[in-house]
Amino acid sequence: MNNNINIAVVGLGQIGNYLVNELNKKKRDIEIKTGKKIKLIAISAKNINKKRKFKINKKIFYKNPLNIFKIKKVDILFECIGLSDGISKKIVESALKNKIHVITPNKALISKHGDYLSKLAEKNKVNLEFEASVAGGIPILRTIKEGLATNKINKVYGILNGTCNYILSEMESSKDSFSNVLKRAQKLGYAEPGNPKLDLNGYDAFAKIRILSSLSFNKNISKSKCLMEGIENIEFKDIDIADQLNFRIKLLGITELINNKLFERVHPCLVKKNSYIANVSGVMNAVILHGEPVGESVLQGEGAGPGATSSALMSDLLSILRGNIKFPFGVSSKKRKHISSYNLSNYSNSLYLRFEVNDKPGVLSQITQSLAKRNISVERLIQIPDHKNKKASIIIITHKTNESDANKCLKSFNVNRNILKAPTRIRLF
Amino acid sequence: MNNNINIAVVGLGQIGNYLVNELNKKKRDIEIKTGKKIKLIAISAKNINKKRKFKINKKIFYKNPLNIFKIKKVDILFECIGLSDGISKKIVESALKNKIHVITPNKALISKHGDYLSKLAEKNKVNLEFEASVAGGIPILRTIKEGLATNKINKVYGILNGTCNYILSEMESSKDSFSNVLKRAQKLGYAEPGNPKLDLNGYDAFAKIRILSSLSFNKNISKSKCLMEGIENIEFKDIDIADQLNFRIKLLGITELINNKLFERVHPCLVKKNSYIANVSGVMNAVILHGEPVGESVLQGEGAGPGATSSALMSDLLSILRGNIKFPFGVSSKKRKHISSYNLSNYSNSLYLRFEVNDKPGVLSQITQSLAKRNISVERLIQIPDHKNKKASIIIITHKTNESDANKCLKSFNVNRNILKAPTRIRLF
Numbered sequence: 001m002n003n004n005i006n007i008a009v010v011g012l013g014q015i016g017n018y019l020v021n022e023l024n025k026k027k028r029d030i031e032i033k034t035g036k037k038i039k040l041i042a043i044s045a046k047n048i049n050k051k052r053k054f055k056i057n058k059k060i061f062y063k064n065p066l067n068i069f070k071i072k073k074v075d076i077l078f079e080c081i082g083l084s085d086g087i088s089k090k091i092v093e094s095a096l097k098n099k100i101h102v103i104t105p106n107k108a109l110i111s112k113h114g115d116y117l118s119k120l121a122e123k124n125k126v127n128l129e130f131e132a133s134v135a136g137g138i139p140i141l142r143t144i145k146e147g148l149a150t151n152k153i154n155k156v157y158g159i160l161n162g163t164c165n166y167i168l169s170e171m172e173s174s175k176d177s178f179s180n181v182l183k184r185a186q187k188l189g190y191a192e193p194g195n196p197k198l199d200l201n202g203y204d205a206f207a208k209i210r211i212l213s214s215l216s217f218n219k220n221i222s223k224s225k226c227l228m229e230g231i232e233n234i235e236f237k238d239i240d241i242a243d244q245l246n247f248r249i250k251l252l253g254i255t256e257l258i259n260n261k262l263f264e265r266v267h268p269c270l271v272k273k274n275s276y277i278a279n280v281s282g283v284m285n286a287v288i289l290h291g292e293p294v295g296e297s298v299l300q301g302e303g304a305g306p307g308a309t310s311s312a313l314m315s316d317l318l319s320i321l322r323g324n325i326k327f328p329f330g331v332s333s334k335k336r337k338h339i340s341s342y343n344l345s346n347y348s349n350s351l352y353l354r355f356e357v358n359d360k361p362g363v364l365s366q367i368t369q370s371l372a373k374r375n376i377s378v379e380r381l382i383q384i385p386d387h388k389n390k391k392a393s394i395i396i397i398t399h400k401t402n403e404s405d406a407n408k409c410l411k412s413f414n415v416n417r418n419i420l421k422a423p424t425r426i427r428l429f
Numbered sequence: 430m431n432n433n434i435n436i437a438v439v440g441l442g443q444i445g446n447y448l449v450n451e452l453n454k455k456k457r458d459i460e461i462k463t464g465k466k467i468k469l470i471a472i473s474a475k476n477i478n479k480k481r482k483f484k485i486n487k488k489i490f491y492k493n494p495l496n497i498f499k500i501k502k503v504d505i506l507f508e509c510i511g512l513s514d515g516i517s518k519k520i521v522e523s524a525l526k527n528k529i530h531v532i533t534p535n536k537a538l539i540s541k542h543g544d545y546l547s548k549l550a551e552k553n554k555v556n557l558e559f560e561a562s563v564a565g566g567i568p569i570l571r572t573i574k575e576g577l578a579t580n581k582i583n584k585v586y587g588i589l590n591g592t593c594n595y596i597l598s599e600m601e602s603s604k605d606s607f608s609n610v611l612k613r614a615q616k617l618g619y620a621e622p623g624n625p626k627l628d629l630n631g632y633d634a635f636a637k638i639r640i641l642s643s644l645s646f647n648k649n650i651s652k653s654k655c656l657m658e659g660i661e662n663i664e665f666k667d668i669d670i671a672d673q674l675n676f677r678i679k680l681l682g683i684t685e686l687i688n689n690k691l692f693e694r695v696h697p698c699l700v701k702k703n704s705y706i707a708n709v710s711g712v713m714n715a716v717i718l719h720g721e722p723v724g725e726s727v728l729q730g731e732g733a734g735p736g737a738t739s740s741a742l743m744s745d746l747l748s749i750l751r752g753n754i755k756f757p758f759g760v761s762s763k764k765r766k767h768i769s770s771y772n773l774s775n776y777s778n779s780l781y782l783r784f785e786v787n788d789k790p791g792v793l794s795q796i797t798q799s800l801a802k803r804n805i806s807v808e809r810l811i812q813i814p815d816h817k818n819k820k821a822s823i824i825i826i827t828h829k830t831n832e833s834d835a836n837k838c839l840k841s842f843n844v845n846r847n848i849l850k851a852p853t854r855i856r857l858f
Contacts, residue, residue, distance in 0.1 A: 022722065026579045032647075032764050033578065131576075137723040139576025146575070147560070147568025149462065150455045150743040218461075279705070286727075293451065293736030294566040298715075300727035307722030314579040324753045335461050 001323060005038045006073055010065040010091055011080035012045035015105060017054060018306030019078060019313055026314065034321040042068045065091050069098050076101045076320060078313060084108035096120045096128065103316040105132030105309050111207035114214065114221050115336075118328035128328040129316035134208040135160060135285040137308030138301040139315060144215045144289070145330040151291030153216040155256035160208045160266075162283035162303040163191045163199040164231050164251040168268075169281040172239050172248065178232075190283055190304075201230035202251065202266040209253040209264050214329055216289070217257060219339045226341055227265035233424055234268055238354060241382070241395050242270055242426075247352075248278040249426060263342035269429035270352050277429075345404035350379070350428035353410075355394040358418040359385060364394060366416060374409040376401045391420070397428070430752060434467045435502055439494040439520055440509035441474035444534060446483060447735030448507060448742055455743065463750035471497045494520050498527050505530045505749060507742060513537035525549045525557065532745040534561030534738050540636035543643065543650050544765075547757035557757040558745035563637040564589060564714040566737030567730040568744060573644045573718070574759040580720030582645040584685035589637045589695075591712035591732040592620045592628040593660050593680040597697075598710040601668050601677065607661070619712055619733075630659035631680065631695040638682040638693050643758055645718070646686060648768045655770055656694035662853055663697055667783060670811070670824050671699055671855075676781075677707040678855060692771035698858035699781050706858075774833035779808070779857040782839075784823040787847045788814060793823060795845060803838040805830045820849070826857070 007023065009016050023040055031037055044065035048056055062068050065087070068077075077095045079102060081088040088109055095102050096117065104110070110117070110130045121128035131141045135158070144153070159165050163185060170181045182200075185191040191199060198204050206228050214221050231251050242249050247270040255264045271278045276298065280286040285303025290296055302308035319326075329336060357363045364383065371378060380397040398406075406425070413419045436452065438445050452469055460466055473494035477485055491497050494516070497506075506524045508531060510517040517538055524531050525546065533539070539546070539559045550557035560570050564587070573582070588594050592614060599610045611629075614620040620628060627633050635657050643650050660680050671678050676699040684693045700707045705727065709715040714732025719725055731737035748755075758765060786792045793812065800807060809826040827835075835854065842848045 018722075022579070029579060033760050137577075137726060139572055142576045143568055143572065146748060147571045147744050148566075148740060149747040150451070150458060151740055276708070279708075291740070293447075294740035295731040295737060297566060298727070298729035300729075302724040308724060311577060311580055311720070311723035315576050318578040319575060322753070322755065324751070326751065331462050 001036070001075070001321075003036055005036050005075045005321065006041045007038050007076050007078070008042035008044070008068050008072070008074045009040065009078045009080060010044045010068075011082070012043060012052065012056070013080065013082075014306050015309050016045070016078070016080035017052060019080065019310050021054065022310045022314060030318065030321065034318060036321045038321075041072050042074065044068065066094060069094060069100070074100050076103065076317065079104040079106060079109075082106055082108065084112040089113060092117060093120065096124050096126060099124045099126050101127045101129070101320050103129045103313055103320070105130070105313060107133035107204070107207040107211065111210040111221060114211065114328070115333070119333045121328055122333055127320050127326065129319060130211070130328070131316050132309045132312035134211050135287055135299075136301070136303045136305065137311045138285055138287060138299045138303070139312065140212070140287045140299055141215055142315065142319075143297075143299065144212075145326070148289070148291055148294055148297065149330075151294050153289060153291045155254070155290040156212050156216050156287065157252055157254040157256075158287035159250060159277065159280050159285050160205040160253040160287070160303070161199055161251055162285055163196065164205070165281065165285075166190050166283045168231060168234065168239070168249055168251065171234075171236055172243065175236060175240075177236050178234060200232050202228045205251060205253040205266045206264070209255050209266060212253075212287075213255040213262060213264055214336070216255065217262065217337070217339060218331055218335070219262070219337045222262060222264060222341065224341055226263060227267060227344055229267040231268055234426075235424070237393065238424060238426065241354070242352070245397070246273050247271060248273050250277060252277070252429060257339070258342050260339065261342035262339045263347070268426050270426050271429045345402070347403040348400045349403070351398045351401050351406060352426040352428060353396045353398065354424040355396075355413070356420045357392050357394055358420065359390045359392040360418055363418045366418070367394060367413070370409055370412055371396070371398070374405040376405060376409055430465070430504070432465055434465050434504045434750065435470045436467050436505050436507070437471035437473070437497050437501070437503045438469065438507045438509060439473045439497075440511070441472060441481065441485070442509065442511075443735050444738050445474070445507070445509035446481060447739050448509065450483065451739045451743060459747065459750065463747060465750045467750075470501050471503065473497065495523055498523060498529070503529050505532065505746065508533040508535060508538075511535055511537065513541040518542060521546060522549065525553050525555060528553045528555050530556045530558070530749050532558045532742055532749070534559070534742060536562035536633070536636040536640065540639040540650060543640065543757070544762070548762045550757055551762055556749050556755065558748060559640070559757070560745050561738045561741035563640050564716055565730070565732045565734065566740045567714055567716060567728045567732070568741065569641070569716045569728055570644055571744065571748075572728065573641075574755070577718070577720055577723055577726065578759075580723050582718060582720045584683070584719040585641050585645050585716065586681055586683040586685075587716035588679060588706065588709050588714050589634040589682040589716070589732070590628055590680055591714055592625065593634070594710065594714075595619050595712045597660060597663065597668070597678055597680065600663075600665055601672065604665060604669075606665050607663060629661050631657045634680060634682040634695045635693070638684050638695060641682075641716075642684040642691060642693055643765070645684065646691065646766070646768060647760055647764070648691070648766045651691060651693060651770065653770055655692060656696060656773055658696040660697055663855070664853070666822065667853060667855065670783070671781070674809075674826070675702050676700060677702050679706060681706070681858060686768070687771050689768065690771035691768045692776070697855050699855055700858045774831070776832040777829045778832070780827045780830050780835060781855040781857060782825045782827065783853040784825075784842070785849045786821055786823055787849065788819045788821040789847055792847045795847070796823060796842070799838055799841055800825070800827070803834040805834060805838055
């Protein structure tokens with residue numbers, strides 16, 4: 001690698017914008033640490049005229065990013081567009097084929113096309129770095145690939161979506177409804193103003209879990225969604241009851257090997273209030289990792305926002321500038337294993353179930369009978385009356401319950417007219 | 430670097446022993462990840478006949494480690510002897526001069542001779558890696574050098590000594606005395622059976638703080654001890670009173686830049702019970718880091734023990750095998766700055782003071798008068814009588830107090846015969 005490094009940044013949203021600023025600010029520091037002089041020679045965005053906090057240098061602006069390679073010699077490209085397909089995939093593909101190193105925070109792209117793109121990078125002997133795609137400012141991918149390199153990892157879990165964590169924390173502290181808190185999160189820029197669905201339904205955390213699994217277990221990226229639930233159905237009532245039972249509700253992403261099968265899941269969990277993970281609040285992310293021989297490792301930091309994301313993007317840049325050409329997933333694509341998925345119907349877990357019912361005689365007995373029929377054993381039951389409306393909430397904490405038994409049982413309640421809506425199920429962690 | 434890598438391990442104590450086992454167990458994994466075949470070709474220890482859990486391969490055993498290089502071609506040497514000088518320094522020096530990469534968990538060596546040894550490594554174009562020297566299984570050095578590479582770090586602090594943290598946690602949970610808990614820690618192997626002084630007096634944590642400062646602030650290793658206190662004078666009484674005031678006592682190592690001056694310190698702190706750091710208990714270590722733009726990062730893991738230490742030693746090995754030849758301190762020795770020390774007498778902080786006094790009229794007033802004379806203002810005062818012995822404990826929490834005022838004031842109590850021993854001072858965090 002030459003000592004003068006040409007850099008292109010494609011996508012000038014919140015992250016691209018912050019990154020360009022960081023690249024300018026840290027030029028000298030980067031030279032001290034790596035001996036390389038970086039130069040921003042191309043930027044690209046959909047719309048040059050969009051209102052931005054900084055002035056665009058029109059001399060290096062390209063409307064079509066694919067034209068950059070035709071005109072300029074680029075060494076390293078930052079893809080900051082987002083989304084798994086379309087122009088972001090095209091530009092990354094094209095860069096790698098042109099032997100240009102690529103750095104991206106795009107978890108959707110990596111969790112969908114990471115296997116293909118890493119092969120392309122290896123074939124062209126360039127880096128594909130994506131530290132920023134998981135848990136923003138926490139250098140978790142580098143820690144797995146390098147800091148804990150020879151550990152046998154068997155479980156990784158954590159809070160991987162700052163939006164959901166903010167909403168759940170804020171619902172608890174302000175005693176407010178999901179929809180009100182979501183509106184506040186959107187105002188504060190913590191949730192997408194238009195369509196926050198991918199954060200709320202667990203998809204975002206699941207993409208990150210897929211990347212974490214691949215690195216932790218030396219495997220290809222999984223294609224199937226084992227178990228994915230979001231926080232859309234969590235009501236303040238659930239948070240309040242959990243609180244009384246000494247629990248807190250957190251959206252966790254979990255990946256582990258069970259008898260050499262891969263069990264990836266994202267769903268809300270009831271976690272004990274005095275546990276570490278219960279006390280990670282607001283937009284913070286945290287990752288907990290079990291390895292042999294290291295034991296339990298915990299990493300916590302800002303999970304999103306342009307500052308944290310830029311920190312990760314810059315660490316990727318330094319890794320490339322230091323000449324650490326590495327396999328994107330730590331080992332050669334040929335050496336990455338296929339691990340088949342754990343059969344979800346074998347999974348057993350304690351459950352929190354909330355039923356909204358008409359306060360009529362016999363309803364409780366109908367519920368407990370149905371549970372008993374499916375071998376679901378009740379550990380705790382709370383009935384909260386709503387006398388005014390002649391309704392009640394029935395909350396049940398079950399003993400360990402088989403997943404498919406629970407599914408069948410919950411389905412059976414659909415036909416019961418005294419059960420006013422589909423019961424809420426939250427798994428205990 | 431050749432594909433066949435010869436490895437020597439010098440020092441076969443708890444760590445060396447565990448490491449040799451790991452090297453054998455992870456051979457295949459290392460080959461998959463790096464393409465290199467490692468071979469253990471030399472081991473050395475003071476005494477071949479010492480009782481060990483494993484059988485020593487006499488064919489590769491050397492009584493004098495300095496002879497290894499004369500007979501064998503070594504690529505990478507693990508120094509697992511310990512201590513800052515003597516044979517451990519000699520063997521590291523000799524290896525580097527012979528263009529052999531060195532990996533060591535020896536914080537005493539690195540914090541004393543790290544500047545000199547890193548220059549030697551750079552001159553000979555080999556690596557000197559010491560991830561295991563700070564916070565065992567937490568890959569904190571690699572995180573600072575790489576994962577957070579371009580962040581401007583201004584403060585790093587944490588629990589860096591598992592022995593002290595174990596003793597303080599155990600005193601609280603078992604309501605037992607320092608000396609009893611120390612004995613238990615020694616039995617469990619958490620504290621040196623012979624001389625635990627270097628752990629207890631803060632020296633061990635200070636060595637780690639020096640290494641952390643060097644990496645975080647791109648500076649040479651400091652020579653002076655700014656502020657170092659251990660936990661030897663903490664009594665159960667202090668832990669109990671702290672508990673009542675909603676605090677916990679932790680030995681913290683802290684390094685920060687204050688107006689471009691370096692302020693390194695290790696001392697017991699009163700930390701709020703609901704803070705993160707107060708809840709890191711037992712032999713765990715934790716490091717908290719403030720960087721720009723990443724914000725606050727937290728890393729927690731096992732701080733000591735052969736498993737955690739081996740995890741770090743092996744990550745160093747992989748870094749070398751992957752060909753990541755790097756400056757030991759992240760930047761070239763020539764580019765590392767000198768930063769002068771913060772003047773401790775400018776430091777102000779709230780203090781917890783405990784006086785053991787004769788329960789006589791006027792004693793309290795003597796204490797408060799002396800405090801007032803030095804501008805030390807009392808925020809809270811608790812007097813706990815010991816009627817049987819006609820004594821009392823007086824506990825004072827002060828407002829922010831200048832360090833040199835506090836020193837002078839505390840000294841002045843020496844001549845007061847009603848104050849039965851030197852007052853205990855613990856700083857609030």
